[in-house]
Amino acid sequence: MHPAAPSLYPELDATALTAFATALESGESTGLPPARAAEVQAVRAAVVFSRGKVTGADGDLLEAALWRHTGAGPRPAVVMPAPWTDLGWLAYAVQASRFAVRGYDVLAYSPRGFAASEGHADFAGPLDVTDGRHALDHLLERAAGPVTRIGFLGVSYGAGIAQLVAAHDARVDAVAALSGWGDLGEVLRENSTRRTAAVHTLLTAAPRARLGRPAQRALENLLADRDVHESLAWAEQRSPFTHLKELGRRQVAVFYAHAWHETLFPAGQLLRTFQELTGPKRVDLSIGDHGGPEAAGLPGLPNRIWADAQRWFDHHLAGAGNGIDGEGEVLSEVMWSRALEPSPTWPLPTRHIRRLHLTGTGELADRPDPGWAAGVLCGVETPVAVADAVARSGYAELEGRPRLYPDAAAMDRTATAVWTAAPAPDTTRLRGTPRLRVTYRAANSGSTFVAYLLDLAPDGSARLITHAPFSDLDAPPDSLINADIDLQPTAYDLPPGHRPMLALTPRDPLYSDANLPRATLSFTSPEPTPSYVELPLG
Template sequence: MSSQEPQPTSLYPELDEATLTQVVEALETGNTGRLAPARVTEVQETRAQVEFSKVRVPGAGGDELDGALWLHRDGRPRPLIVMPSPWVNLGWVVYAVQATRFALKGYHVLAYTARGFGESQGEVEVAGLEDIEDGQAAITFVEGLVTGELTGVGFIGDSYGSGISQLVAAEEPKVGAVVALSTWGDLGEAFFENGTRHLAAVSTLLGAAADARLSETTQQAFRDVLTNPDPQPALDWAVPRSPHERVGKLNERGVPILFANAWHETLFPTNQTLKMFNALTGPKRLLLSIGDHSGPESPGIIGLPNRIWEDAHRWFDHHLKGIANGIDAEGEVVTQIMWKGPIEERPTWGAVTGRTERLYLTGPQNGGDGTLTDKAGGDTDIVFRSGADTPATVANKIIFSGYPEMAGFPKVYPTNEIDRSHAGVWATAPLPVAVKLRGVPRLRVTYTIEGPTPTVIAHLFDVDADGNAHIITHAPFTGPEGEAERLVVLDIALQATGYNVPAGHRVLLVLDTFDPFYGAAPVAGTTITVSPSDEDPSYLDLPVS
């Protein structure tokens, strides 16, 4: 990704809108001529069992929401699934295939387009109070139409709809289970990570909502993230929009919540979702997969086999229907390790990491890069200057880079091309055995700066003998402004990772001062000096399975 590269105009760059639109048309008319055989069967069975109709849902403040309803008219007691739309003008149509599948399993289903998008009225409030009231109104709307008892209510959403689903569940006692895909827990942390503005995330959201109607409150909040020197107004705005702020209400009722996120999520970084997951005390499950925002679950959106959507169905079947399908006895955490890699299951998040291995940042032993070693000390500084981009970046492009990674072609980083005058680099010796990294790495570095305070981005790589690398994880850090010459302590959690470093490879840590994901322009001209120390050593804690 370069600073000149335009941001995506969709959070779903590979979404097959034509297929979804054709499914909706077939549900309405019965004409299945343009559908794949599997979709033909689903549509025909649905039309025989369910009344499908496009609807207008009375939402908060009298605003009508565009939606679709899959309603059983046999008078039998049934649960309801409500599906608030993602951050797309296509709206509820994104859920056409999966909503049909829920209906075929005996659920009433209401999918609706979030306010301000597509044909829904109102303005985009980014999971504000109006969005919560919309979710509650959606339940009331269906209650007025069903001919039998509603035996439970589940909310499921992808991306934007996932945050709304959690917030509605916190405020509405009728909600008995939630599935949140590619979600957030703490919106403030997602937009301001370690004091660093996540400009690419907000720019992408704005680009994807170019045809939506953003409220003045929303526009101001986004402007604050992008340009306001004081982050507090945007952080205050994010508080009521963060499910983590309402976790107590969810815990009081023990609402079962299934999360699914990507390891290399570039829109809503994984750690803030982990924060939410770990705070829950009721039934919970976390699926972590290779890819980026909404990528791992995207095949299921158009009906292809997908373990994430399969788990979503099992989650509701168990918690809303009481079906003994075993999901309650399985591990809380299910992770895909690397591209096309194995699936691992652990009973809790705490069980993902077996032990922590500490590596100290020391000076070069024979010139060149610094070293990552099990002993602190040394007497040679690593010195670099701020102001230039290097090949060490989060990804080529927000969201898009996850698709080749899912296909088994992750980005290759030429680490030999990193300009050491603009980056600090430390490496282990070639590993004698493979190392399985599982969990949240932590980095503590004490350094001095001479000049204005720069942002520092830590990148962790797996490097082969030729210097070609794949990224393991990363995190940014921006310290507070202060005197031009001063000591800074960087003490941060890197984003959670599940990664196998092969024997013979090295683990490489790169600190540089610019990544387009985190800033519009770098701070130039500051000298950064990392000095080895026995008294206050800098170190990297690696979570090892």
């Protein structure tokens, strides 16, 4: 049983945001902090702010706010569907105001089923796409002058909607999608492993949201392990990855921002979508978890992600020559130096791939070592896990406190198979997607394991670099299973003297578990198909 999920946006103060929006309407800023009061006056000097309703699909009314310039000159526009929160459009009150002061007409709205909007949440389905197009109509009908170019911007749920509206509406020229998804099917089920903690979080993180029956059924079926393929078909329609041709045909300019240790919408599926985009594109990758890198910007604090989203729109919508198009397609924040590394494209350039073989002595070695076996017991507590809760560990990472496994060198081998490499004399720069090939024998039909790549320090403690789950649901009992999996991508510096550590466990709280309790998984390395991990070195 999962505990109830907290808000995905704990940094948002509903009272403060409401006071800010009220002051935008009335002009009375008494009681606001001086910086916020000054911002209110700057917004009111530039635009007329008003709240209203957008008529969406099926006549459902969606609550919205409009920042409208009164001059008759041409200008760009931005539409902002809100994230997965009971606050609705109010989450964007500060950032929408800043776009308005920069010269944009802006409309922010609460998607159907959230906050005071009518209807039931369609989870970025056809109704949400229609709503987004109607929201754009609403803005264009009220613009005082010609609208030149149009962008959609969203965080999390709003990021998914923004991409899908852009794929279906030829009027949209650019997108900024922060902490969103590319392939919703992989969000729900990665390497045949149901991502149950993420699904539970989506069902509970906005407790007053009203999910439509198809969305409710798809998510509940994933949790209950029934009609999974029906749920994946439901997710495919809601995946920007499915609609890449439409985005590419019109060369829509797409900006992504994402976290390396994202536990709600893992980075791998987003980066595969990014790789297939053919128009102008950029991705900012940061330390943290879902929503964390851009979180401080929502209430108005200085924030690199929001600054880059503004620069992206300034260039692609307002024609500003700000140089963002010449900075490379990828900007990576490296763990744990926090250095920012630009790259011309994804995948990140690698100097070479280092292949380390799993051996019978527990070493990661340069040569294969066939014939050994390392067994682990299923259904017992394991000493390593990806995160304490979805999205929460990332906030500690942002504060410089990555999760520490203090006794990693002495992990219980009953439930964990472990291999370590020799310490490196120099910094090891991991850049890209580590890959694992491992063979194992499962006593029963249906099996799961989770692979963790760790940074083992000289004192025996470790930190997580990356991970991935794997399940086999079809192999007959007592058969050898070959697992070839990509771990989640990373940009990580192992300091001198530290060692890469690979740990394989039968379960993790983030994922479903297809193993039978007290069953055994036996990892091995047959001579024809040796087991190894590949490290991309930058």
